[in-house]
Amino acid sequence: xxxxxxxxxxxxxxxxxxxxxxxxxxxxxxxxxxxxxxxxxxxxxxxxxxxxxxxxxxxxxxxxxxxxxxxxxxxxxxxxxxxxxxxxxxxxxxxxxxxxxxxxxxxxxxxxxxxxxxxxxxxxxxxxxxxxxxxxxxxxxxxxxxxxxxxxxxxxxxxxxxxxxxxxxxxxxxxxxxxxxxxxxxxxxxxxxxxxxxxxxxxxxxxxxxxxxxxxxxxxxxxxxxxxxxxxxxxxxxxxxxxxxxxxxxxxxxxxxxxxxxxxxxxxxxxxxx
Numbered sequence: 329x330x331x332x333x334x335x336x337x338x339x340x341x342x343x344x345x346x347x348x349x350x351x352x353x354x355x356x357x358x359x360x361x362x363x364x365x366x367x368x369x370x371x372x373x374x375x376x377x378x379x380x381x382x383x384x385x386x387x388x389x390x391x392x393x394x395x396x397x398x399x400x401x402x403x404x405x406x407x408x409x410x411x412x413x414x415x416x417x418x419x420x421x422x423x424x425x426x427x428x429x430x431x432x433x434x435x436x437x438x439x440x441x442x443x444x445x446x447x448x449x450x451x452x453x454x455x456x457x458x459x460x461x462x463x464x465x466x467x468x469x470x471x472x473x474x475x476x477x478x479x480x481x482x483x484x485x486x487x488x489x490x491x492x493x494x495x496x497x498x499x500x501x502x503x504x505x506x507x508x509x510x511x512x513x514x515x516x517x518x519x520x521x522x523x524x525x526x527x528x529x530x531x532x533x534x535x536x537x538x539x540x541x542x543x544x545x546x547x548x549x550x551x552x553x554x555x556x557x558x559x560x561x562x563x564x565x566x567x568x569x570x571x572x573x574x575x576x577x578x579x580x581x582x583x584x585x586x587x588x589x590x591x592x593x594x595x596x597x598x599x600x601x602x
Contacts, residue, residue, distance in 0.1 A: 397577075398573060402578065405430070406431070408431055411589075430585075434582070475548050
């Protein structure tokens with residue numbers, strides 16, 4: 329026979345004070361660890377040839393991000409359950425489930441905190457950079473910027489001073505053509521002629537040479553866009569996996585925090601004074 333225990337009068341199912349305490353602790357710890365990881369990652373990069381380790385820096389950054397995420401959510405779950413009041417007349421399995429749920433909700437609040445901080449930082453950066461964007465509107469931060477700008481390079485033997493740079497409108501037009509042709513095997517003849525005429529007039533080369541440049545630039549642009557697409561997909565995938573692992577860490581931390589609470593594990597740091 330299964331024993332049914334009434335737990336309706338044993339207090340609130342969740343302790344929001346504990347959840348907020350765990351979420352604040354976990355978010356702050358994640359910020360600190362992320363800052364340390366950025367500093368460590370930058371130490372592998374150098375402007376001097378032969379002194380930069382980009383692949384190693386990316387690997388260290390990914391590993392550190394995973395470690396920081398797990399540690400932060402683990403602490404968040406532990407704190408959320410550790411400071412929660414004890415439950416009276418509740419079966420041990422139910423207590424463990426509630427402690428784990430306490431850590432899970434703390435994980436959710438941490439994610440919301442992180443999303444809010446990221447959105448606020450992005451809005452602040454956008455506001456701070458609006459004047460710079462207006463002043464330097466001719467510059468482009470798209471992955472095609474360097475490819476498009478190189479189209480106007482002078483041919484061999486021609487002075488650079490005799491070559492006019494592409495205007496902002498022309499760069500946007502060429503980028504729009506490449507973006508519109510993304511996913512196709514070739515650029516449309518009308519678009520090819522349009523871009524070639526711009527390049528020929530700016531670089532001072534023949535239409536045939538300009539078309540050859542456009543074909544090469546188009547292939548490079550497709551490769552750059554495909555790389556940016558894969559990088560975005562990989563970043564989103566790794567972020568999702570890290571958050572799911574953090575969810576498990578928060579649940580486990582909540583269970584361990586509840587166990588420490590119920591077994592009277594001392595919650596203090598010991599400092600020896602000499």
